[in-house]
Amino acid sequence: MSKNKSVWTSIRFWRRSAAWATGIATILLILLTFDTMGQITMGSDEDLQKGIKRRVPAPTVINYHIDYKMDEKRGHEAPVIGKKEPFFGKEWSKEEAAKLLHKGKLTSQAKNCMNCHTLLGNGSYYAPDLTKAWLDPKWEQMIAMTGAKTKEEAMVKFLMDPDKYPTHERRMPNLNITQEEAQALVAFLKHMSSIDTNGFPRNFSKTVEQYKQGGTNAR
Amino acid sequence: MLASIKSNKLTYESQKLAMMYFRVALILFGAQLLMGLISAIQFIYPDFLYGIFDFSVARMVHINALVVWMLYAMIGSVYLMLPDETGIETVGIKLGKLAFWVLTAAVAVVVLVYIFIQIGPGKESTIWFINEGREYIEAPRWADIGIVVVVLIFYFNVFATYIKGKKRTGIMTVMVANLMALAGLYLAGMFFTDNISVDQYWWWWVIHLWVEATWEVFVGTLAAYALIQIIDAKREIVEMWLWIEVLMLFASGILGLGHHYFWIGTPEYWWEIGALFSALEPVPLVAMFVHVIYDWGKEQGKKGEEGVIKNGPAMAWITTNAFGNFLGAGIWGFFHTLPQVNIYTHGTQFTAAHGHLAFFGAYATILIGMMYLGIQKAYGLERLKATFNSKMAIVLITLGVLGMTVALTIAGYEQVLVERAELGAGWDAFFVAQALPWMKQAMTWRLIMGVVTFIGFIYLFIDLLTIAKKQQN
Numbered sequence: 001m002s003k004n005k006s007v008w009t010s011i012r013f014w015r016r017s018a019a020w021a022t023g024i025a026t027i028l029l030i031l032l033t034f035d036t037m038g039q040i041t042m043g044s045d046e047d048l049q050k051g052i053k054r055r056v057p058a059p060t061v062i063n064y065h066i067d068y069k070m071d072e073k074r075g076h077e078a079p080v081i082g083k084k085e086p087f088f089g090k091e092w093s094k095e096e097a098a099k100l101l102h103k104g105k106l107t108s109q110a111k112n113c114m115n116c117h118t119l120l121g122n123g124s125y126y127a128p129d130l131t132k133a134w135l136d137p138k139w140e141q142m143i144a145m146t147g148a149k150t151k152e153e154a155m156v157k158f159l160m161d162p163d164k165y166p167t168h169e170r171r172m173p174n175l176n177i178t179q180e181e182a183q184a185l186v187a188f189l190k191h192m193s194s195i196d197t198n199g200f201p202r203n204f205s206k207t208v209e210q211y212k213q214g215g216t217n218a219r
Numbered sequence: 220m221l222a223s224i225k226s227n228k229l230t231y232e233s234q235k236l237a238m239m240y241f242r243v244a245l246i247l248f249g250a251q252l253l254m255g256l257i258s259a260i261q262f263i264y265p266d267f268l269y270g271i272f273d274f275s276v277a278r279m280v281h282i283n284a285l286v287v288w289m290l291y292a293m294i295g296s297v298y299l300m301l302p303d304e305t306g307i308e309t310v311g312i313k314l315g316k317l318a319f320w321v322l323t324a325a326v327a328v329v330v331l332v333y334i335f336i337q338i339g340p341g342k343e344s345t346i347w348f349i350n351e352g353r354e355y356i357e358a359p360r361w362a363d364i365g366i367v368v369v370v371l372i373f374y375f376n377v378f379a380t381y382i383k384g385k386k387r388t389g390i391m392t393v394m395v396a397n398l399m400a401l402a403g404l405y406l407a408g409m410f411f412t413d414n415i416s417v418d419q420y421w422w423w424w425v426i427h428l429w430v431e432a433t434w435e436v437f438v439g440t441l442a443a444y445a446l447i448q449i450i451d452a453k454r455e456i457v458e459m460w461l462w463i464e465v466l467m468l469f470a471s472g473i474l475g476l477g478h479h480y481f482w483i484g485t486p487e488y489w490w491e492i493g494a495l496f497s498a499l500e501p502v503p504l505v506a507m508f509v510h511v512i513y514d515w516g517k518e519q520g521k522k523g524e525e526g527v528i529k530n531g532p533a534m535a536w537i538t539t540n541a542f543g544n545f546l547g548a549g550i551w552g553f554f555h556t557l558p559q560v561n562i563y564t565h566g567t568q569f570t571a572a573h574g575h576l577a578f579f580g581a582y583a584t585i586l587i588g589m590m591y592l593g594i595q596k597a598y599g600l601e602r603l604k605a606t607f608n609s610k611m612a613i614v615l616i617t618l619g620v621l622g623m624t625v626a627l628t629i630a631g632y633e634q635v636l637v638e639r640a641e642l643g644a645g646w647d648a649f650f651v652a653q654a655l656p657w658m659k660q661a662m663t664w665r666l667i668m669g670v671v672t673f674i675g676f677i678y679l680f681i682d683l684l685t686i687a688k689k690q691q692n
Contacts, residue, residue, distance in 0.1 A: 014462035021466050025473035039486050040416040055484050056416050105413045107341025109352030115275035120483045121566035123354055126274050128649035138646035168650045170265040173273045181341040200482030202562050203643030
């Protein structure tokens with residue numbers, strides 16, 4: 001390179017800069033990935049028993065009451081895992097819960113949920129977001145509509161015959177979901193509602209309160 | 220274009236193969252638009268094809284056809300530029316042709332299964348043979364493995380030709396390195412996990428690091444090659460810009476991945492990382508825009524009265540790319556990239572608005588430009604001038620996509636205010652927002668503009684079939 005030539009017009013300079021920037025960004029991403037993976041790996045059943053908070057709890061979280069409440073310190077809502085409650089009328093062992101969650105996640109993919117709904121906000125925008133679907137006040141209505149005794153039973157009934165319980169002009173189609181698959185899907189949804197999503201969706205609990213008070217200004 | 224296989228003047232087998240890829244790409248592009256129209260109709264008339272061809276199916280084929288036609292056109296573009304950039308016939312071209320037929324057969328089977336079988340029971344076999352149910356990369360596992368094999372063959376073609384070539388241009392160096400990353404990333408989307416946070420973490424590696432990093436660099440290389448081909452831009456300038464673009468795209472785009480990790484269960488530090496780096500993502504897109512317009516002006520200035528453009532429609536599409544990439548990916552992306560905003564906009568029609576303009580502006584435009592470039596070569600024309608059809612195509616498609624984007628942005632705005640800010644998401648909140656006039660009118664306009672886009676596509680299709688034949692003499 002001659003002395004008169006500026007570095008700003010040197011291809012070699014830009015090529016090296018590009019290689020360095022790409023390399024550094026890639027290494028940083030890999031390091032961050034290791035850290036994030038450690039934080040989002042599912043917790044254990046012992047964590048749940050001891051009340052240790054994990055971003056993604058163990059499958060046995062389905063044995064607990066789950067809520068989504070404002071966390072003053074963090075400035076947004078966070079899942080709150082409460083006391084034990086029966087899920088489909090029983091307590092699920094570690095193996096049973098893991099198996100059920102596996103089946104539920106598999107079914108959510110096999111039935112292509114993501115091409116109408118969003119899950120953790122990702123997917124399609126034709127139907128409601130499912131991130132906190134387990135906590136949705138709508139299920140209270142569904143218990144009455146389906147004649148079920150509990151929320152999880154109502155969810156199963158709805159999932160098996162969604163076309164029978166239309167709530168809006170846009171109806172969920174019948175996806176030939178079996179009873180076993182529907183139970184697994186409910187477990188998958190309950191587990192997803194316990195994931196710490198940094199406060200997404202915001203004000204979900206506000207809806208619950210407003211809903212109970214009889215609607216909103218939007219109507 | 221379809222006839223060009225017989226009448227073409229191409230001496231390189233590689234460029235003939237490129238034309239084959241372009242043909243399938245064009246057909247899949249049409250399929251994508253048709254599926255989009257069906258989904259758009261279902262937004263307004265939910266009973267349309269209900270229970271027969273549900274929204275989930277139409278939408279899945281819509282976005283899969285999009286990804287696949289773009290990959291086809293991208294592979295075609297590489298086979299087109301390989302001989303020009305290396306000075307030799309592509310190494311292992313026969314294997315490349317075999318791979319084309321294998322891939323096309325596999326795509327046909329996958330699409331038929333999507334359309335006629337649609338979904339399966341909640342078992343592993345569904346994920347292996349019907350669909351994987353993960354947005355954009357729904358292709359069942361057997362097809363994933365097939366795609367990997369085909370891509371390996373393709374990459375062997377490119378790499379061996381690059382090594383054996385008479386010259387090693389900067390454009391090819393970027394292409395070879397970038398393609399390795401692009402192909403390798405697909406592997407991150409090929410496993411199953413019960414943990415949906417981990418699932419989406421790696422899913423974004425494929426989706427984001429494709430469309431906001433490696434695909435963008437790919438577009439940079441295509442633009443560099445096309446500017447040399449179309450307006451005789453000076454290689455040194457083009458390649459220097461290309462390296463600057465690579466620098467800025469990867470420096471911002473790789474960690475910009477963080478803006479997808481705000482709400483999927485991942486730690487809070489992604490807020491700052493994602494916000495900072497993704498806010499920088501539009502910068503290279505400005506650079507790319509400036510570069511195209513600058514080179515055009517510079518070369519035109521040198522020639523004086525004489526026309527500098529050897530391929531009118533290709534240049535028009537590449538200029539549209541420069542605008543569209545900045546507007547669709549840059550501006551519309553920046554709108555909702557900060558976590559303070561994204562907490563409300565995440566997963567609303569805002570995303571759909573951005574998706575439509577970005578995929579069109581950043582990718583569809585330049586790939587259509589490459590098709591015109593291929594046709595010019597196939598007919599051995601010194602100059603390819605825009606016809607009435609070319610002009611109708613670019614005007615209607617651009618207008619249509621812009622119209623859809625504006626409509627979806629309005630829909631998204633309403634959804635954000637009502638469903639998210641006021642009602643805080645949830646079942647009823649969602650449907651209250653969907654039923655308001657702002658949403659309904661926007662969805663009607665989206666359909667109208669979708670039809671405009673489709674009419675533009677018909678002009679494009681006819682133009683690609685006839686443009687070169689008319690100008691042969």
